[in-house]
Amino acid sequence: MTTAALRNVRVDYARGPALGPVDLAVADGEVVALVGPSGCGKSTALRLLAGLEGPTAGEVIRAPGRGETAVVFQAPTLAPWLSARANVALPLELAGTGPADARRRADEALARVGLAGAEAARPATLSGGMAMRVSLARALVTEPRLLLLDEPFAALDEITRRALADDVLRLWAATRPAIVFVTHNVEEAVYMASRVVVLTRGPGRIAGEFGVEGPLPRPAAFRTEAGFRRTVEAVSAALAEGVAA
Amino acid sequence: MKRLGEVLAPLGLTAVLLAVWELACRTLEVPAYFLPPPSAVAVALADHLPVLVAAAWRTLSTALIALVVASLIAQALAILTALSPWLDRAIRPLASVVQVTPVIALAPLLLIWAGLDHPDRALVAMAVVVAFFPIFSGAVAGLRAADPDLERLFDLYGAKPWQRVRRLRLPAAVPFLLEGHKVGAGLALIGAVVAEFGAGSGGVSGLAWQIQDAGAKLQTARMIAALVVLGIMGVALHAALERLERAGLRWWRGR
Numbered sequence: 001m002t003t004a005a006l007r008n009v010r011v012d013y014a015r016g017p018a019l020g021p022v023d024l025a026v027a028d029g030e031v032v033a034l035v036g037p038s039g040c041g042k043s044t045a046l047r048l049l050a051g052l053e054g055p056t057a058g059e060v061i062r063a064p065g066r067g068e069t070a071v072v073f074q075a076p077t078l079a080p081w082l083s084a085r086a087n088v089a090l091p092l093e094l095a096g097t098g099p100a101d102a103r104r105r106a107d108e109a110l111a112r113v114g115l116a117g118a119e120a121a122r123p124a125t126l127s128g129g130m131a132m133r134v135s136l137a138r139a140l141v142t143e144p145r146l147l148l149l150d151e152p153f154a155a156l157d158e159i160t161r162r163a164l165a166d167d168v169l170r171l172w173a174a175t176r177p178a179i180v181f182v183t184h185n186v187e188e189a190v191y192m193a194s195r196v197v198v199l200t201r202g203p204g205r206i207a208g209e210f211g212v213e214g215p216l217p218r219p220a221a222f223r224t225e226a227g228f229r230r231t232v233e234a235v236s237a238a239l240a241e242g243v244a245a
Numbered sequence: 246m247k248r249l250g251e252v253l254a255p256l257g258l259t260a261v262l263l264a265v266w267e268l269a270c271r272t273l274e275v276p277a278y279f280l281p282p283p284s285a286v287a288v289a290l291a292d293h294l295p296v297l298v299a300a301a302w303r304t305l306s307t308a309l310i311a312l313v314v315a316s317l318i319a320q321a322l323a324i325l326t327a328l329s330p331w332l333d334r335a336i337r338p339l340a341s342v343v344q345v346t347p348v349i350a351l352a353p354l355l356l357i358w359a360g361l362d363h364p365d366r367a368l369v370a371m372a373v374v375v376a377f378f379p380i381f382s383g384a385v386a387g388l389r390a391a392d393p394d395l396e397r398l399f400d401l402y403g404a405k406p407w408q409r410v411r412r413l414r415l416p417a418a419v420p421f422l423l424e425g426h427k428v429g430a431g432l433a434l435i436g437a438v439v440a441e442f443g444a445g446s447g448g449v450s451g452l453a454w455q456i457q458d459a460g461a462k463l464q465t466a467r468m469i470a471a472l473v474v475l476g477i478m479g480v481a482l483h484a485a486l487e488r489l490e491r492a493g494l495r496w497w498r499g500r
Contacts, residue, residue: 047397050401051401052397052400052401066403067402067403069401070401071397071398071401073394073397075394077392077395077398079395079417080497080498080499081416081417081419081497081498081499082416083499090402091398091402093412094399094403094404094408095403121499122498122500123499124498124500125499142402
């Protein structure tokens with residue numbers, strides 16, 4: 001079953017064409033990485049899939065109902081005046097969940113991202129990695145069918161980045177939402193995704209698609225396997241070609 | 246050491262200026278109705294202290310009541326502009342009219358409306374007019390200052406307009422509201438004093454009346470004493486508001 005799809009979609013902004021035309025389908029439980037140069041329309045594609053924006057031409061198909069899509073942005077995007085718990089509980093409360101229930105589920109979601117004990121902390125007192133985990137907990141607390149990540153780890157150091165990539169995959173394994181994430185980082189894309197979609201420079205078109213063999217979540221030595229290296233090389237080559245085109 | 250210097254330097258300069266003033270008055274034999282020496286001002290201050298403090302309190306309470314009223318009106322209107330673009334276009338130009346109208350020009354009209362028995366109400370109304378705009382424009386700016394990605398999340402979760410205002414835009418506006426209230430409170434005090442001047446002596450007895458009364462009787466020392474009280478009150482109000490703003494921001498940011 002398809003969770004979301006772009007069918008011959010094109011987006012033009014006032015300053016010019018931004019994306020497409022592209023065709024992209026995301027199956028239930030699939031993890032798809034969108035890779036491309038800056039300004040290729042990756043984030044636009046994500047907003048289309050989220051239903052936050054409409055296409056100029058073409059069709060966007062979205063199976064998830066209201067409240068079944070979650071987005072994690074590049075910055076943690078937390079409300080500074082709310083505790084970690086209240087930030088995570090917010091989507092539930094907006095959907096009408098009672099405060100006690102929302103609070104309990106928020107605490108569970110925080111525990112799942114390894115933040116048990118930090119429930120009452122304000123975002124300003126958290127490290128970048130911890131704040132990103134709160135953002136992830138907020139996205140997962142509603143148990144979405146479609147999870148969209150817009151360069152979620154771009155501002156973090158390499159070690160935190162890798163730890164969070166593993167966390168996302170571990171959390172994915174629990175409820176298996178479809179995931180689409182945007183990244184600049186080819187290794188991260190190949191590590192996290194079962195399929196990598198490469199976009200050309202803007203307005204982005206699809207330069208190539210690469211299936212990634214191997215189980216999700218990834219085994220510890222996955223980054224050292226020959227298959228991983230080969231896919232990284234192939235994706236990098238397609239990316240370079242898409243930039244040159 | 247540095248902090249001590251920060252306190253001592255202005256105090257030292259004040260002492261020097263007062264000494265020069267005192268000496269000049271004595272050696273040049275300036276008439277007391279023209280410029281009384283600081284010692285005479287101090288005596289006037291001590292003699293009239295209870296009256297001056299009571300008058301200061303009346304002026305201050307006018308300003309504070311006006312601040313509360315202006316705050317409620319300004320925030321309610323700002324929220325309306327945030328709820329609907331149509332209301333936004335309707336309200337904002339009218340709010341600017343309030344800003345550019347000199348309050349003193351409104352005094353006669355407001356005095357008629359308040360009625361001869363209630364000049365105090367006219368004073369509050371004039372101070373409200375002055376305090377309104379900084380709070381309103383701060384609230385309008387603050388209600389639009391929420392993180393655009395947080396706004397997108399509220400779109401995504403299908404938040405209703407009122408939920409968006411209450412749970413996102415109002416809390417995001419808090420730093421702007423604190424700043425607006427700080428400026429508004431200072432202006433409310435100025436507005437109250439100006440209003441007292443505009444109202445004349447008809448049943449109002451704040452600091453401005455003390456200054457006018459002393460002037461009419463050529464009690465210049467008492468007049469300056471009233472100004473001193475007004476200055477101290479202004480400085481104290483400003484310091485209190487700075488502290489409130491800092492504490493509010495610390496609470497808002499969580500550290």
